[in-house]
Amino acid sequence: MAKIRLENVYKRYGTKVTAVKDFNLETEDGEFVVFVGPSGCGKTTTLRMIAGLEDITEGKIYIGDRLVNDVPPKDRDIAMVFQNYALYPHMNVYDNMAFGLKLRRVPRDEIDRRVKEAARIIKIDHLLQRKPRELSGGQRQRVAMGRAIVREPKVFLFDEPLSNLDAKLRVEMRAEIAKLTRRLGVTTVYVTHDQVEAMTLGHRIVVMKDGEIQQTDTPLNLYDFPENKFVAGFIGSPSMNFVRARVEVQGSDAYFSIDGQKIKANPTLSASLKAYNGREVWMGVRPEHIGLKGWTTIPEDNNVVKGQVEVVEPLGADTEIHAEVGGAMVTAKVDGHAVVLPGDTVELLIDTSKLHAFETE
Ligand code: ADP
Ligand code: MG
Known part of the structure; x- marks a missing residue:
């Protein structure tokens, strides 16, 4: 050895x-x-x-x-x-x-x-x-x-x-x-x-x-x-979603603003986002950290975005939804028994403890 x-x-x-x-x-x-x-x-x-x-x-x-x-x-x-x-x-x-x-x-x-x-x-x-x-x-x-x-x-x-x-x-x-x-x-x-x-x-x-x-x-x-x-x-499959978002800082909290819809960053991320107030970043979220309202244990707390469902792929345990959110395509891995169809407007809950942010080039 x-x-x-x-x-x-x-x-x-x-x-x-x-x-x-x-x-x-x-x-x-x-x-x-x-x-x-x-x-x-x-x-x-x-x-x-x-x-x-x-x-x-x-x-x-x-x-x-x-x-x-x-x-x-x-x-x-x-x-x-x-x-x-x-x-x-x-x-x-x-x-x-x-x-x-x-x-x-x-x-x-x-x-x-x-x-x-x-x-x-x-x-x-x-x-x-x-x-x-x-x-x-x-x-x-x-x-x-x-x-x-x-x-x-x-x-x-x-x-x-x-x-x-x-x-x-x-x-x-x-x-x-x-x-x-x-x-x-x-x-x-x-x-x-x-x-x-x-x-x-x-x-x-x-x-x-x-x-x-x-x-x-x-x-x-x-x-x-x-x-x-x-x-x-x-790393990770399906791949992490990246959505362009504007950072808005209010007091000690930071929010990702996507086409007028706001998602609150967790305290750790908020601290590192302070310097980006008013600027655009990539908000990163894995498909498995997005739930469908009514079919998820993710609690609702300034973390909901509206999505227009385009494709639904049932895989048994999970269903993969591809939805348009604020102009970007987002993949969500939701409960396999969730009732959802292409064309539906849905509310997606983001697990904010699992959010990432990256600088835009
Ligand atoms: P990977 O195994 O990750 O696919 P490689 O190590 O084979 O990548 O290749 C890395 C880079 O080096 C590539 O851009 C490839 O074109 C280049 N390269 C590899 N071998 C040669 C060689 N003998 N002459 C010139 N370029 C090479
Ligand atoms: Mg090789």
């Missing part, structure tokens, strides 16, 4: 592209860290720099106490699992898993022990004689993981390992990866563009955009205390 530390790491391609900008991170021993962000934000590049597959333009990377900037990949004690598995088609599963160890001249009986142990852990003992083409997508993904496990690395690196699997298998394998890494206790960095995968797997999550870290935090802190509008909109 080992900690990973990145200090002021940059990656530039030529003079124009800065793929990674001033990246800083220190993991715990055995921690599961997820890099998440939209396509092209620098996740793979950062992972490949940790692996040694990509030169570092500037900065330092440590694995354990060792500065690895100039250490070749094979000497870094890491194992990487990719999206496209990269299994050798002509070798059976056993040989695919054994191959890396043979190259390292690990003794034959030691190889046999490690391959069988890994196969047992990931439940592919019965597949060892098969060729990759005789396996399902999920089984191939297991073999790719098995190949990483037999290396007994200090660090696991995963780059979108589940993105080629169908939705159901993805959820299954996600749980497997969580179980496996917990059991092995190996420090793991996992790259994904899927915020649900990030939230369910990560002890901590690094949210990236345009090569820069936006926030590094636990899943719940990202959800409760997003530091900027990007993180707020990226």
Whole structure:
């Protein structure tokens, strides 16, 4: 096991592209860290720099106490699992898993022990004689993981390992990866563009955009205390609503004014909104923090807005309503049994203890 530390790491391609900008991170021993962000934000590049597959333009990377900037990949004690598995088609599963160890001249009986142990852990003992083409997508993904496990690395690196699997298998394998890494206790960095995968797997999550870290935090802190509008909109599903509102301060209270309708900010938010009196901000509220009058436990207290319902999507436990509020489209996740139809004018109650505010650009 080992900690990973990145200090002021940059990656530039030529003079124009800065793929990674001033990246800083220190993991715990055995921690599961997820890099998440939209396509092209620098996740793979950062992972490949940790692996040694990509030169570092500037900065330092440590694995354990060792500065690895100039250490070749094979000497870094890491194992990487990719999206496209990269299994050798002509070798059976056993040989695919054994191959890396043979190259390292690990003794034959030691190889046999490690391959069988890994196969047992990931439940592919019965597949060892098969060729990759005789396996399902999920089984191939297991073999790719098995190949990483037999290396007994200090660090696991995963780059979108589940993105080629169908939705159901993805959820299954996600749980497997969580179980496996917990059991092995190996420090793991996992790259994904899927915020649900990030939230369910990560002890901590690094949210990236345009090569820069936006926030590094636990899943719940990202959800409760997003530091900027990007993180707020990226984490959580369905996404947080953003409505342009004018701030009106009255005494110690601040209000969001939306097209003449007023919502009272909670005391903490009011304090930080004082400086914005008379100015426009983004009011942020998650769909699950909006209720429908008559169908919610959110108390009524200067927190009601009128909405014109455009779309109603019943999901069973909840119903998603898309409604126009003060010129903006707002999604509300309300009680699944609420009686509401497109075209209705409804009163929406905002849970003001869960409101956010962000500066307009
Ligand atoms: P992600 O994995 O988050 O989708 P990448 O790390 O693959 O993003 O890419 C980050 C940025 O670096 C992108 O703008 C991409 O186009 C650029 N990039 C990646 N590899 C190269 C390369 N070999 N040459 C030039 N630009 C590259
Ligand atoms: Mg990538």
